[in-house]
Amino acid sequence: MEVEQVVCLPRLSRVAVCGGTHGNELSGVYLVRELQKEVMEKEEEEEEEEEEHPSVSMVLSNPRAVQQCRRYVDTDLNRCFTRADLNGPASGPLPYEMIRSRELNAKLGPKGRSGAVDLVCDLHNTTANMGLCLIAQMPDIPMRFIHFELSNKESYSLDSVGKHGFAMEIGPQPHGVVRSNVYTAMKAGVQHMLDWVCFFNSGTLFEGESVDVFTMIKHIDYPRDIGTRNITAAVHPHLQDRDFCLLRPEDPLFQTFSGETLRYEGNEPLYPFFINEGAYYEKGIALSLARKRRVMIPAIRVQTEQERQAHVRESASEEEDGL
Amino acid sequence: MEVEQVVCLPRLSRVAVCGGTHGNELSGVYLVRELQKEVMEKEEEEEEEEEEHPSVSMVLSNPRAVQQCRRYVDTDLNRCFTRADLNGPASGPLPYEMIRSRELNAKLGPKGRSGAVDLVCDLHNTTANMGLCLIAQMPDIPMRFIHFELSNKESYSLDSVGKHGFAMEIGPQPHGVVRSNVYTAMKAGVQHMLDWVCFFNSGTLFEGESVDVFTMIKHIDYPRDIGTRNITAAVHPHLQDRDFCLLRPEDPLFQTFSGETLRYEGNEPLYPFFINEGAYYEKGIALSLARKRRVMIPAIRVQTEQERQAHVRESASEEEDGL
Numbered sequence: 334m335e336v337e338q339v340v341c342l343p344r345l346s347r348v349a350v351c352g353g354t355h356g357n358e359l360s361g362v363y364l365v366r367e368l369q370k371e372v373m374e375k376e377e378e379e380e381e382e383e384e385e386h387p388s389v390s391m392v393l394s395n396p397r398a399v400q401q402c403r404r405y406v407d408t409d410l411n412r413c414f415t416r417a418d419l420n421g422p423a424s425g426p427l428p429y430e431m432i433r434s435r436e437l438n439a440k441l442g443p444k445g446r447s448g449a450v451d452l453v454c455d456l457h458n459t460t461a462n463m464g465l466c467l468i469a470q471m472p473d474i475p476m477r478f479i480h481f482e483l484s485n486k487e488s489y490s491l492d493s494v495g496k497h498g499f500a501m502e503i504g505p506q507p508h509g510v511v512r513s514n515v516y517t518a519m520k521a522g523v524q525h526m527l528d529w530v531c532f533f534n535s536g537t538l539f540e541g542e543s544v545d546v547f548t549m550i551k552h553i554d555y556p557r558d559i560g561t562r563n564i565t566a567a568v569h570p571h572l573q574d575r576d577f578c579l580l581r582p583e584d585p586l587f588q589t590f591s592g593e594t595l596r597y598e599g600n601e602p603l604y605p606f607f608i609n610e611g612a613y614y615e616k617g618i619a620l621s622l623a624r625k626r627r628v629m630i631p632a633i634r635v636q637t638e639q640e641r642q643a644h645v646r647e648s649a650s651e652e653e654d655g656l
Numbered sequence: 657m658e659v660e661q662v663v664c665l666p667r668l669s670r671v672a673v674c675g676g677t678h679g680n681e682l683s684g685v686y687l688v689r690e691l692q693k694e695v696m697e698k699e700e701e702e703e704e705e706e707e708e709h710p711s712v713s714m715v716l717s718n719p720r721a722v723q724q725c726r727r728y729v730d731t732d733l734n735r736c737f738t739r740a741d742l743n744g745p746a747s748g749p750l751p752y753e754m755i756r757s758r759e760l761n762a763k764l765g766p767k768g769r770s771g772a773v774d775l776v777c778d779l780h781n782t783t784a785n786m787g788l789c790l791i792a793q794m795p796d797i798p799m800r801f802i803h804f805e806l807s808n809k810e811s812y813s814l815d816s817v818g819k820h821g822f823a824m825e826i827g828p829q830p831h832g833v834v835r836s837n838v839y840t841a842m843k844a845g846v847q848h849m850l851d852w853v854c855f856f857n858s859g860t861l862f863e864g865e866s867v868d869v870f871t872m873i874k875h876i877d878y879p880r881d882i883g884t885r886n887i888t889a890a891v892h893p894h895l896q897d898r899d900f901c902l903l904r905p906e907d908p909l910f911q912t913f914s915g916e917t918l919r920y921e922g923n924e925p926l927y928p929f930f931i932n933e934g935a936y937y938e939k940g941i942a943l944s945l946a947r948k949r950r951v952m953i954p955a956i957r958v959q960t961e962q963e964r965q966a967h968v969r970e971s972a973s974e975e976e977d978g979l
Contacts, residue, residue, distance in 0.1 A: 460830045507830030509934040509935070510783050510830070511890045512890065512891075513892060513911045567686075569836060570840075573837070588840075590686050590690040591690060
């Protein structure tokens, strides 16, 4: 590589790994507990951390829902992190998750402020056959794959409390169940993320590469009975488990409970994901559809700690000169 | 076939198909609703039923749990059908499912009495990779495959309310999710069962055959932390999804969350089933182990309706002679 671009970015000193934001997504619950245990054992060994290592806090986000092995107690915690939610009046009885989102904001935020942790990694499971995905609502994380463009520019999820954040979503795993292969993939994913932060902090050269980014375009609900609102069809067996495989106009979409095939009526071929996610029946989402873009990430070298400090000294000296 | 044994059994006139006994096992919920709709449409056509057809009632067993998409509201309905549960004092506030089990006993039973329906088919889903299984707690159903021998001879499940009964269990399907392939298999299973009842009632010759019967020997719990009782391991990836495949001594059983393999310490090779069923974490069951027996069912011909009536007339005449 001949051209090398050095970018000036602050180091990621504080990282939070959160599990149990949905209390029945068990890989994250057990991984956070395991990592907490490993950290305690490590502290006993009194190993000195190297400079590039961030401090990592493990957080069980919704302990009450974990206790009950339910997604949530009163309302979906992962929708409670808009500024309005976090800063609204405290009068009257709040849903448990609204109280908890403020506690988490105090611990990991405040959202949008300089005191917030540098990176939040929020662990999730899905019943959809999505493999390991990174989901971000913010536009500037190079390692994201699924991208929710928010029209009102306000993110609502726990990972938005940090300066940077993303959800790590792994499936298929039924809610209320932990599958060893999914747990192990999540553990490896978190380890990769922490390694990446160390590389980032130490000023490693990141080679340029291309990444497929799936930008969410729309949700599709199940067909429903007009009167009862009960669903009248399941995801078609030809579509089930085929997350991220192109869905073309006229492809089978649903199979009604009486056996009829309903087809995709859109004009544009799109990529389905979150196909038949259990928690989304109540949200009116049978699957989401995305447009795929290949994004080229140029080769960059993040500055080393020495360069960072030199840069800070330089800026200070320039400021002095300017006075 | 030369030898033909005619057995005298009363016809199965009334059959109940129950779904939603666990409110988040959705194939049964949607199948019962679909069959209710199909029966209503059929009634509008005013087709006359043939003699061998039983009357079939479709029952949504736990509507409140279905509404909330949870296994149960207060307690597991499918454990509320012992005689003590059904006939205990009504004083004091009862759990919802105890009230409901009495309603169902009034509708489909009374358990152990001549007024009970002839056959109860109770529809269930499991997160385990068990395919389609029939489970019976009673010792005399030829079509059962999994057999729970009850030491106290008292069955506790909904299907025990009828004169005969069994659970139809299909997986893998996450709870709170309906998968089209699982729904379709269940629908076919119910249709086979109803066809079988018609053959039975019409005096069909059943050819002899052998059936593998898995008799439950014991349950195995997850390894747990002594203090918190939290699980410390998941089912080993080599065992996950291998229901009904022989588990031998020293085979991998669990993988701890720190990555260690724990092995099966039993002396006898046994057949695992209900491996990693989501609803059984709270029951302390990671998997169940069964002994397999091959049972030979001799060729039999059930008597026809005419033979039945002749038999009834003969008995009456014999009784008169005896007087």
